[in-house]
Amino acid sequence: VxxxxxxxxxxxxxxxxxxxxxxLAATWATLGAQVLLPAAATAVARLRLRRTTSSGGGVSRxxxxxxxxxxxxxxxxxxxxxxxxxxxxxxxxxxxKAELAQKxxxxxxxxxxxxxxxxNDEVRAALEQSVTSNKESxxxxxxxxxxxVKFSEAMTGVLKGAAAKGTxxxxxxxxxxxxxxxxxxGADCVCNQGFVGRGSDxxxxxxxxxxxxxxxxxxLKAHDVHVCVFSTSRISVVFRDAxxxxxxxxxxxxxxxxxxxxxxxPEQFTAPNEMAFSPVVEGMEGNRVVIAWRDAHQKGACVxxxxxxxxxxxxxxxxxxxxxxxxxxxxxxxxxxALVSLxxxxxxxxxxxxxxxxxxxxxxxxxxxxxxxxxxxxxxNIIGQFRFxxxxxxxxxxxxxxxxSFIVAAxxxxxxxxxxATKTTKQEATAIFAEFVENELIFxxxxxxxxxxxTQIWARxxxxxxxxxxxxxxxxxxxxxxxxxxxxxxxxxxxxxLVQGPQVIRDGFSHYVSMLPVxxxxxxxxxxVYYEDEVAKTSMVSVCTWTSSTKLLTQCEDFPWLDExxxxxxxxxxxxxxxxxxxxxxxxxxxxxVFGLSKK
Numbered sequence: 001v002x003x004x005x006x007x008x009x010x011x012x013x014x015x016x017x018x019x020x021x022x023x024l025a026a027t028w029a030t031l032g033a034q035v036l037l038p039a040a041a042t043a044v045a046r047l048r049l050r051r052t053t054s055s056g057g058g059v060s061r062x063x064x065x066x067x068x069x070x071x072x073x074x075x076x077x078x079x080x081x082x083x084x085x086x087x088x089x090x091x092x093x094x095x096x097k098a099e100l101a102q103k104x105x106x107x108x109x110x111x112x113x114x115x116x117x118x119x120n121d122e123v124r125a126a127l128e129q130s131v132t133s134n135k136e137s138x139x140x141x142x143x144x145x146x147x148x149v150k151f152s153e154a155m156t157g158v159l160k161g162a163a164a165k166g167t168x169x170x171x172x173x174x175x176x177x178x179x180x181x182x183x184x185x186g187a188d189c190v191c192n193q194g195f196v197g198r199g200s201d202x203x204x205x206x207x208x209x210x211x212x213x214x215x216x217x218x219x220l221k222a223h224d225v226h227v228c229v230f231s232t233s234r235i236s237v238v239f240r241d242a243x244x245x246x247x248x249x250x251x252x253x254x255x256x257x258x259x260x261x262x263x264x265x266p267e268q269f270t271a272p273n274e275m276a277f278s279p280v281v282e283g284m285e286g287n288r289v290v291i292a293w294r295d296a297h298q299k300g301a302c303v304x305x306x307x308x309x310x311x312x313x314x315x316x317x318x319x320x321x322x323x324x325x326x327x328x329x330x331x332x333x334x335x336x337x338a339l340v341s342l343x344x345x346x347x348x349x350x351x352x353x354x355x356x357x358x359x360x361x362x363x364x365x366x367x368x369x370x371x372x373x374x375x376x377x378x379x380x381n382i383i384g385q386f387r388f389x390x391x392x393x394x395x396x397x398x399x400x401x402x403x404x405s406f407i408v409a410a411x412x413x414x415x416x417x418x419x420x421a422t423k424t425t426k427q428e429a430t431a432i433f434a435e436f437v438e439n440e441l442i443f444x445x446x447x448x449x450x451x452x453x454x455t456q457i458w459a460r461x462x463x464x465x466x467x468x469x470x471x472x473x474x475x476x477x478x479x480x481x482x483x484x485x486x487x488x489x490x491x492x493x494x495x496x497x498l499v500q501g502p503q504v505i506r507d508g509f510s511h512y513v514s515m516l517p518v519x520x521x522x523x524x525x526x527x528x529v530y531y532e533d534e535v536a537k538t539s540m541v542s543v544c545t546w547t548s549s550t551k552l553l554t555q556c557e558d559f560p561w562l563d564e565x566x567x568x569x570x571x572x573x574x575x576x577x578x579x580x581x582x583x584x585x586x587x588x589x590x591x592x593x594v595f596g597l598s599k600k
Contacts, residue, residue, distance in 0.1 A: 090152035133262035221588030230283025248276025324378015428457035461515035
């Protein structure tokens, strides 16, 4: 593997696999099925993981695969109770809307006062952005409460009509992803929450609702987008702005309950006239953010910089940046690096390195890493360099197993048997265990190779899915498909064992293949792979269920989350089943979206 070999060659058009049985659906307001839950006041897009309980796609009755009660079991008292409950729900929504308006008015008054009091231009810009975000949040949440009121009124009318007609669902057969319900017109099939269409033909919606990352950002062209999450809901997004000489920009913010994020104005993290290719960002404790990039497309220098967020202490300016130290730590870089935060304010940067050998005019290539400490004041102290591979490496990805251990995924050159030079092991889908111990990085000398006999393994992603268990997805460039494998790590010996796959989850080529760690929960493991359908020009998500007891990967389902081809995309898991994606289509305008993964 050399520098030129890592990017894939021209892509041949491939046929798309037939749609799978199970679909994931998106919805921006889950009011109907969650009347009495606080989650009814959210507008987070949700991926609904549907499992049918009857064979062949099944018939859904009563909403849970059971027979609906007969009309005789529906008493007037029950209908009256539901109408009263809906009335209380409506009153709650109306009072909450009023309280929300008062709260936001007080917030804006305080922000305007802080703006007039501040003498710092950057702080004022951050405060003005907070004012704009405050108004957007008020509009979004007001809409939600208004929808709750409309829902209450509509359901009240349906219940009154149903009580008058006395119709039932006993003789109604609904299609997949549909449920029989009683409306003012009588029994009818309607699509389940998150699905669209008619009751006989329900399907997932084609895309989610995106938001502009930077309002009025038509003059930006975002390439190499990368995102990180820290402190539960804080978000940092970095990208290369191709419209402004390939400078590096960063946007910081946090995600609100309604799925709308508040972001600061973009700031340039590179020096004047300096470029930032393949920037990566990692958040740390104490609201410290570290960015690493190379300053040229090929053979560039490695640069690292620290940003401290909200150090001014001014209310409402928690995304304002105070810049820390800039550190150069390697050169001749042509590939994306990987960052991982560690305990005690430590950080590891992994990259492909070169060094001169004893033979004249020759170099050796290998996988290297830098361990550094990042102080509360933004200073960077290099502790040491640690090799993780004696082979040429590229396409580096990383996922944490524990706070102090992580997995490095890479494409590496073949390993030659020291006892027999004719025997080689392909390492184009390799994974290496690493651990932070006593101010050192320790890399296990025995990697796991998922395709020891194959070449042309291109884009990849790696993610934690369960305790001591990670998933590894990648593009097979020879067979032109996307594969997924599951690996378990012994918590004592750190020995890695391939326990499932690699198995094909999608046919065709994708410019990118990546994963989200723990997309649902550690107690109910799932994998989430995001990729591109090049033929249909849509952005896709594949979700599989992992059963730890049987060590089986099942129910892998594909879902289009955006009906558009993307230039760049990066995603993170927010917790609680919610995920955040930052992306840029062919236009280069950066967007974001939030959705969740849940089961019904």
